[in-house]
Amino acid sequence: MDFIDQSLGQLARRIPGATRLFDAHHLDFCCGGNKTLRAAAAAAGVDTAPIVDELQLLLARGDASGEGEWQHATAGELVAHVLARYHAVHREQLPELIRLARKVEQVHGERADCPHGLADQLSSMAQELESHMRKEESVLFPMIANGHGAMAGGPISVMRMEHDDHGVALRAIEQLTNGIVPPGGACTTWRALYTGLRTFRADLMAHIHTENNILFERFAPAMVH
Template sequence: MELIDQSLGQLARRIPGATRLFDAHHLDFCCGGNKTLRTAAAAAGVDAAPIVEELRQLAGRSGTTSERDWQDAEAAELVDHVLTRYHAVHREQLPELIRLARKVEQVHGERADCPHGLAEQLSVMAQELESHMRKEEDILFPMIVRGHGAMARAPISVMRMEHDDHGVALRAVEQLTGGITTPAGACTTWRALYTGLRTFREDLMAHIHTENNILFERFAPAAVH
């Protein structure tokens, strides 16, 4: 099958570096991973041809990557990776980001480019993400680890829908921060906040991609369109 007719999720699984390429072209590979490259590019108004060429180059260099290919990992190992690399990390990231956002809003509230409402948005995200992760830790992941993943289609469907909600919340953060672009004259706290936000964004997108396109695909494949 031609690269352009494969789903973003399939390409992201197979080609190291594809996720960064898709992100650079504003193609949603995590929540919209079941869309083909052709469909996603058309919807975004992006020319797919140069993306296909870059994917070919990345595929040709895949033998030199140091990234772990989680596609072939055992389900229990993949679950442990998600818990340690993403769940634990998000629980460290968000309280600090909320603290920094509150400080920036308190000190620089008079500036037009101050991210008003960011602390509240992050607080809501933290609550929703914590609830989501608890469901996975208490219900879905134990099913998978015990070898009952084939019976988990219903909870997987719920988790995918909540991932979509996380994607919407992340876009709201981007809107409040001008694409998480540090403004001129920003103080050290403001710069630290946006650096942390960019890292959190990358981690959350990688988190959703790992679950939607790798772990969940094993037990409840999404229809490609």
């Protein structure tokens, strides 16, 4: 199978474990899922050969993770999954992350490696994400649940653009936190903050991937380039 001219989104849908592989190589499979593996790797300056080898191993191994089950779910089941697994979870995650970030900045603000501005960045992201999720819950998801997904091209386009904005916000968080790696001597609160940030990042990327590359693709396929 020729992987390099397939989109990251196609590969992420087809091969369980591909999302983790792409993330390890800094390939944006969630917001940049319409790029081919060849184009994404070139933009990131990475060699496609080892990635292709690992994709072949993952494909041969089969789906032991359960990750591929949503590819075959109904649109209604996907919407219910997104609401329970991601929307509800983000609403629990962000207030606590903001609280921890403020505490770290207050206590360790004199340190050069303190993530200055992280609490404000997370607060802004929480507002943007809440607005985004409410639009999905009040407009797009009811259209899909009522069988009008084929008419949802406009709302889907808006949601994809907002997903791109979320991706930019995640990269800003990574820059503020040295790739979400706590420095030497970080206190328990600081380490807990970064552990929570890594979980939030993984959840948000999986959330965007599920919508962009699986749910939305059924009604408004993205142009591959």
